[in-house]
Amino acid sequence: MLPSTIAISAHGLTRKFGSLVAVNNVDLEVPTGRIYGFLGPNGSGKSTTIRMLCGLLLPSAGSATVLGKDTRKEAEALKQQIGYMTQRFSLFEDLTVKENLQFISEVYAVPRATRKTRVLELLSEFRLSDQIKQRAGTLSGGQRQRLALAAATLHKPKILLLDEPTSAVDPQSRRDFWETLFELADQGTTILVSTHYMDEAARCHSLAILDRGVKVADGTPRSLGENIDTTVIEVQAEDPNSARQSLAKEPEIFSITQLGIKLRVLIPKRIPDALQLVTANLQRASIKGVAAEVFPDLEDVFVAVTQLHTKQAA
Amino acid sequence: MQSLTRIFAVMHKEFLQMSRDRLTFAMISAIPLIQLLMFGYAINTDVRNLSAAYADEADTHLSRQLLADMATSQVIALNRRVASAAELIELLDSGQISIGIYLPDDFDRRVQQREREVGQILVDGSDSIILGVARQLTAIQVHFDSQLPMHAPNNVFEVRNYYNPERRSAVNIVPGLVGVILTMTMVLFTAVAIVREKERGNMELLINTPVKISELMLGKIIPYILIGLIQLVIIFALGWYFFQVPIRGSELDVLFASLIFIATNLALGLLFSTLAATQFQAMQMTFFFFLPSILLSGFMFPFDGMPQLAQNIAEALPLTHFNRLIRGIVLRGADMSSMRDEVLALVWFFIVALSLAILRFRKRLD
Numbered sequence: 001m002l003p004s005t006i007a008i009s010a011h012g013l014t015r016k017f018g019s020l021v022a023v024n025n026v027d028l029e030v031p032t033g034r035i036y037g038f039l040g041p042n043g044s045g046k047s048t049t050i051r052m053l054c055g056l057l058l059p060s061a062g063s064a065t066v067l068g069k070d071t072r073k074e075a076e077a078l079k080q081q082i083g084y085m086t087q088r089f090s091l092f093e094d095l096t097v098k099e100n101l102q103f104i105s106e107v108y109a110v111p112r113a114t115r116k117t118r119v120l121e122l123l124s125e126f127r128l129s130d131q132i133k134q135r136a137g138t139l140s141g142g143q144r145q146r147l148a149l150a151a152a153t154l155h156k157p158k159i160l161l162l163d164e165p166t167s168a169v170d171p172q173s174r175r176d177f178w179e180t181l182f183e184l185a186d187q188g189t190t191i192l193v194s195t196h197y198m199d200e201a202a203r204c205h206s207l208a209i210l211d212r213g214v215k216v217a218d219g220t221p222r223s224l225g226e227n228i229d230t231t232v233i234e235v236q237a238e239d240p241n242s243a244r245q246s247l248a249k250e251p252e253i254f255s256i257t258q259l260g261i262k263l264r265v266l267i268p269k270r271i272p273d274a275l276q277l278v279t280a281n282l283q284r285a286s287i288k289g290v291a292a293e294v295f296p297d298l299e300d301v302f303v304a305v306t307q308l309h310t311k312q313a314a
Numbered sequence: 315m316q317s318l319t320r321i322f323a324v325m326h327k328e329f330l331q332m333s334r335d336r337l338t339f340a341m342i343s344a345i346p347l348i349q350l351l352m353f354g355y356a357i358n359t360d361v362r363n364l365s366a367a368y369a370d371e372a373d374t375h376l377s378r379q380l381l382a383d384m385a386t387s388q389v390i391a392l393n394r395r396v397a398s399a400a401e402l403i404e405l406l407d408s409g410q411i412s413i414g415i416y417l418p419d420d421f422d423r424r425v426q427q428r429e430r431e432v433g434q435i436l437v438d439g440s441d442s443i444i445l446g447v448a449r450q451l452t453a454i455q456v457h458f459d460s461q462l463p464m465h466a467p468n469n470v471f472e473v474r475n476y477y478n479p480e481r482r483s484a485v486n487i488v489p490g491l492v493g494v495i496l497t498m499t500m501v502l503f504t505a506v507a508i509v510r511e512k513e514r515g516n517m518e519l520l521i522n523t524p525v526k527i528s529e530l531m532l533g534k535i536i537p538y539i540l541i542g543l544i545q546l547v548i549i550f551a552l553g554w555y556f557f558q559v560p561i562r563g564s565e566l567d568v569l570f571a572s573l574i575f576i577a578t579n580l581a582l583g584l585l586f587s588t589l590a591a592t593q594f595q596a597m598q599m600t601f602f603f604f605l606p607s608i609l610l611s612g613f614m615f616p617f618d619g620m621p622q623l624a625q626n627i628a629e630a631l632p633l634t635h636f637n638r639l640i641r642g643i644v645l646r647g648a649d650m651s652s653m654r655d656e657v658l659a660l661v662w663f664f665i666v667a668l669s670l671a672i673l674r675f676r677k678r679l680d
Contacts, residue, residue, distance in 0.1 A: 054522060079524045090519035094334045106323030107523045109316040
């Protein structure tokens with residue numbers, strides 16, 4: 001891969017707040033024009049990493065390069081090329097939708113001639129034309145999010161950093177939002193988006209799973225499933241609850257998740273016949289059910305890698 | 315060019331927000347009005363109509379003449395007559411009067427002999443201002459009808475009152491109030507305006523844009539300079555309307571002195587905003603700074619009467635220097651060039667505060 005096709009790269013990126021290590025030795029490589037996800041629970045270091053990438057926080061160790069520029073030394077030059085959407089709504093609540101966008105256009109020094117048309121363009125593109133004169137503070141969650149994304153893309157940045165953009169948004173708005181992200185990516189924008197929704201993470205071209213500041217896995221959603229060191233057995237039992245109780249007694253099974261009447265059972269790959277282990281267990285407890293090995297989905301991956309990480313940390 | 319666009323963008327936004335924040339908008343004009351009326355009318359060091367009673371045991375033509383003279387001064391309201399000195403003390407004890415005048419029955423003889431004081435003024439000395447009034451009263455002369463005074467004046471010195479012949483405290487208070495109001499509002503408004511953006515999360519957005527620290531600060535300061543000037547006009551207009559306080563010096567000097575002082579306070583506000591994390595903290599800091607300013611700057615108490623330590627602290631407060639400057643220009647008609655030291659002191663404060671603020675303000679979150 002040519003170096004110019006890598007939009008964001010980081011090596012050994014670390015950030016400490018006092019004795020807390022918020023981000024620990026993270027390596028990243030984000031290709032141009034792709035949607036790259038950060039998946040992780042709260043406090044896993046997603047926001048801190050994003051803030052280091054846009055130069056808002058200095059790394060305690062390691063370095064990051066965005067569009068070939070060092071975030072430590074050339075943060076100011078990068079501002080013109082990065083669009084950043086904060087986790088918390090950060091536009092001015094006492095200004096109207098239009099005033100907010102006008103302010104952003106002036107601050108980014110969009111040429112006077114095109115300023116007005118650009119604002120109007122964004123208003124219709126993000127379906128905010130009816131809210132032009134509404135104060136940002138009175139918008140709904142979905143409208144706020146559209147306004148924030150409009151503001152972040154106003155200066156046509158090459159890179160978009162989105163920090164949990166869909167956390168306060170209804171499902172339909174989330175779908176529309178992701179449509180917009182794919183359109184932007186098609187136009188060549190590189191997008192880094194953090195989330196704690198599995199379905200969103202699954203839509204990314206590739207992603208990194210973060211847990212307590214450490215990148216525990218990365219790759220495409222497909223390759224993540226292929227590469228985990230875990231077998232996933234799906235159990236469909238008449239009485240999932242007793243099946244669950246019975247399976248919990250097996251020391252090799254490290255996670256059982258119930259999805260409706262189905263159970264997803266995670267077993268390390270070092271156990272040679274995982275399926276046999278499960279069916280034998282159910283037979284002993286004389287529980288009726290069907291067990292089958294399935295391809296790990298993203299949630300399985302997430303559970304597997306974070307549990308492994310916890311074990312390693314302990 | 316881009317820089318100007320960004321400064322104007324910040325200014326425009328600031329004005330829009332100001333016009334929507336009704337409380338701030340009201341404070342801009344209400345603070346000068348309320349403070350001016352409060353200080354102008356309530357804090358009155360030139361006392362009039364103190365309640366007083368007298369015991370005139372002599373009850374002669376001469377004694378009545380003296381009492382009448384005292385009453386015409388309007389400093390005391392002599393509206394009660396009692397029989398004896400003991401009754402005067404009773405009235406003083408019970409707080410019904412502040413001053414009692416006792417004239418003994420040999421009053422006429424004492425006046426002529428002039429060996430001893432002719433009478434007594436009994437005073438509630440717990441209030442030093444009232445005590446001062448009593449001292450003034452002792453200087454009153456005994457007159458005979460259509461004749462020259464019986465004897466040469468006791469007082470060797472004559473007091474001549476410059477700049478404020480009517481002895482009205484409002485004259486002194488109004489220019490002093492300019493500084494007090496500007497200190498309070500300018501420091502508070504800027505500190506809060508910036509900390510508010512930190513609190514609401516707007517700062518994270520702003521520091522991610524290409525706007526530079528200096529542009530952000532200028533864009534935030536300039537609207538408040540205008541607000542400061544509006545307040546200046548309000549204070550002098552009201553001072554003239556309510557208390558007939560004139561501007562004896564040049565208006566240009568007033569404007570220039572005030573501009574330096576406004577800039578100094580805005581820089582201080584910026585500095586506070588870099589230290590405070592919440593609006594509440596910013597407010598606390600402002601008041602921590604405001605209190606010594608109002609007490610030590612010579613606004614409340616005469617500077618020369620303060621102990622050395624207090625004077626030293628006062629020298630480190632911009633308001634002290636501004637008070638000297640503005641009172642000089644407004645009341646004495648002084649030229650600003652004759653008070654270069656005070657101007658330089660203010661400029662010095664401005665440079666130090668602004669440099670510290672810019673040094674402390676980072677375009678980062680840590």
